[in-house]
Amino acid sequence: MSDVLTHAKVSYSGLDRLLDGRYQVIQILATGPWGQTYLAQDTRRPSQPECVIQHVKPAAYGSDYQAALRQLFVREAFTLERLGEHEQIPRLLACFEDEQGFHLVQEFVDGTPLSLVMTPQPWEEEQVVQLLLDCLETLAVVHGDSCRHGDVRPDNLIRRLQDGKLILTNFGTVRDIHLSLMTINRLAALSLVPDTQGYQPPEQIQGLPCLASDVYAVGMIGIQALTGVPPLQLESDARTGEVLWHPFGQAAASTLRHGLVAVLSRMVRTDHTQRYPSAREALQALQQLTQAVPLNLPLSSTEPEPIAPALSPDSPLQETSQPVVLPETPQQEPIAEQRFSPAVQIGVGIGAVMAAAVCGYALPHLIDRTLFGAADPDQQALAAATQQYQAGQLQKAVSLAEAIPKESPAYAPAREAITNWQTDWQTAERKSQAAKAAFKQGNGLAVLQEAQGLPQNNYWQAQVKPLVEQSASQAEAAAAQLLRDAYGRAIVKDFAGAIVALKQIPEGTSVHAKAQEKLREYGEKQKIQAVSYLQVAYNQAETKAFDKALETLQKISADTPTHATAQVKIREYTDKQRVRAEALAMQDLNPGSQLREATLAAQ
Incomplete structure (x- = not known):
């Protein structure tokens, strides 16, 4: 040391x-x-x-x-x-x-920056996949906390000397705080150090980063490792803006390379809505690839030896760089993302629910058959009751289940199933009626919302499925309009209204993933806005402008951590406003003041 x-x-x-x-x-x-x-x-x-x-x-x-x-x-x-x-x-x-x-x-992280081992020589596919897994596993934890890194590049990925693990360093937290506050307060942003290395996607360069921006950066790192070509040396399609890197990657001869190319291509799409929305989805795609094609990694490090010393004091540094001394599934899909019509997307969603319903309450009891024995009559009776329930015959199902004697091991599961069936049946009737009413009113979005709230029952799912399929186009149009409404509200800083609109967009519509992304983004901006409002109220209260302070505090959303403090201050400032009003009233009733006014009037 x-x-x-x-x-x-x-x-x-x-x-x-x-x-x-x-x-x-x-x-x-x-x-x-x-x-x-x-x-x-x-x-x-x-x-x-x-x-x-x-x-x-x-x-x-x-x-x-x-x-x-x-x-x-x-x-x-x-x-x-x-x-x-x-x-x-x-x-x-x-x-x-x-x-x-x-x-x-x-x-302080003692190790070697990834930038020092990114040689002009292409890495093996297995090495690239392992690098991506290392990056995305940690980044998925960050994204799972609704946070972004904001500056993912080789300089900020350190191979720790102690244990060889890849460490994610130098979060862009401080810069993001400033930019958020300047945006909310409508201040001109300071000129930023431009992205001179090519790891930032278009939306981040424009000041509109999202979780998928980090995914893009990791994808570019993977492409550099696979091809040996730095991002700035890659050309872009003049029409689409997409990165043209496949010629460097050679032909996708192996299954692993073909799958890796598909995953990387989606990670670096110019349109962030066509990328994996976060590190979790990209990680899942890679994990599925490795399950289909097991990696054959050497026992030694998965990276080439560094071509420069780990410590280089003369190396140039960017604004937010960590010092160099610190240490969807690629199922043979085409690189262009597959697109389905809204009806197909929604139909798939309902189909998945119906497939799950086949299990429902029946699955635990089918498993229990291995415990009771295939010939156990009570277990067979419970299985038959479950079939009747799934077929829409609730009373027959209940009668069969109630006939199971108390001394039978199947008695407790049967009683639990009866309670669940009866509760879910009432829910299904209510949801089905609501879906039919919405369908008659031409409210496709409500049809989809009600359908997704149905319990796991084949009979009721089948009742609603035609309504969902016929309402698909209406649901898509309504969901798209809600997304536009949310954008409009966010522009005028009405994040609470934007969040309300986004929460109405149901799963199964093509814009649902975008809505979830914007929910996270606007939620963070709403928290920042709340803190800003609270500080403005503090300053107004210092000048005894309690009425203005109370008006400002009322703007703080109940969905923010700051709301509890705002409520305390509302009570405090209300009391102070009352005391101040009483004091002013007492001054008006002061006889000395009245006599002085009378004397002046007499003169």
Whole structure:
């Protein structure tokens, strides 16, 4: 471990002091519009371990912006702390604020950046698949927490020296906080360091990133590994904008290569709605590929040896780069994504539900037959009752199940089944009637919503299926309109209204996946907006403008964590407004004031 006194000889203006009284800056690793990144040592720990500090400069947009930034910074620090519990994400060690701004202290990762092992020589297909699995498994955890990385590239993927695991570093959290606040407050964004490496998709370059943006970046890394060609050296189709990389990939001779090409092609589609929506779906596609074609990996590392030292102080760094010292299923489908008509999509959805209904309550009892024996008459009676229930004969099913004696091992399952059948039958009748009423009214969207709420029963599914199929086009049109309404509301910052519209889009419509993606996005923006509203209310209350503060607090959605605080402040400011009004009224009734007014009038 390097000694602090030795590193302290490297002097940077304003950084010769200990940050937070304990962190000695060793080196400035990166500088950008939001602040700087340092390599430092913790002088308060016996081993004086190295760490990475992200310094966020104070905002120059006024006290409201700064206060909102502070609250969001703390919230994002909690997020990084939570994500850091994963073994392949650096731990958050501390966060603090001083007169120079905000600071995040994270674990230093000793290892080799992936950028140093991405050679011009193509990797074997098995090596590429393993790399993608390593990346996507960790990224799926991040996306599962409704978070994005925002800057996935080889510099930010470190092969840890200690155990050889791939570590995902340098989240774009700080930049995203600033951009979100600037968008909500309608401020002009600072000029960003452009993507000079080719791992960012079009929507991210335009300032509209999503979870699929991270998927694109991982896909480009996979293409670079498979072909040996960096992203910037790949051409794009002038008409579609799609990346033209297949000539470099040669012919997809093997089953594994064919499947890998299909997965990578979908990961890097220009239109983010045609990509895997998150790392989870991309990971599932790869896992299905490896199940069909088992990998034949060597026992040694799956990557070539690095062509440069792990530590390169002279290497150029981008704004948000981690320092280089730190250490859908490809089922032989065509590369162009298959598209189905709305009726087919919705029909498949209902068919899947009906297939599940074949199991329903019957499946556990079919399994139980291995326990009771195939010839057990009570078990056979329960199986027959289940068949009657699925055929729409509820009373016959109940009668057969009730005839099973108490001493039989099948008695308890039969009683449980009767209760479930009767409850679900009532639900099915209600849902079926509602679906028929919606169909008569021409409300295709409501038909689909009611159908999806049906219990697992073949009889009732068959009753509703024709209505769903005939309402498919109406449901599609209504779902598309709801999505447009949500977009319109989001443009005017009405995220609550946008979320209400998106929640009405049912599964089975072609825009459902997009609606789910936007629900996550608008939910995060709504949380940021709520924090901003709360800070504005604080400032209004400081000037005794309690009426304005109360009006601002009422804008905070009940679906945000800030709502509870807002309710407390509403009660507090209401009381203060009442006290202030009473005090002003008492001043008006003060005799001294009235006498003074009378004297002045007499003069």
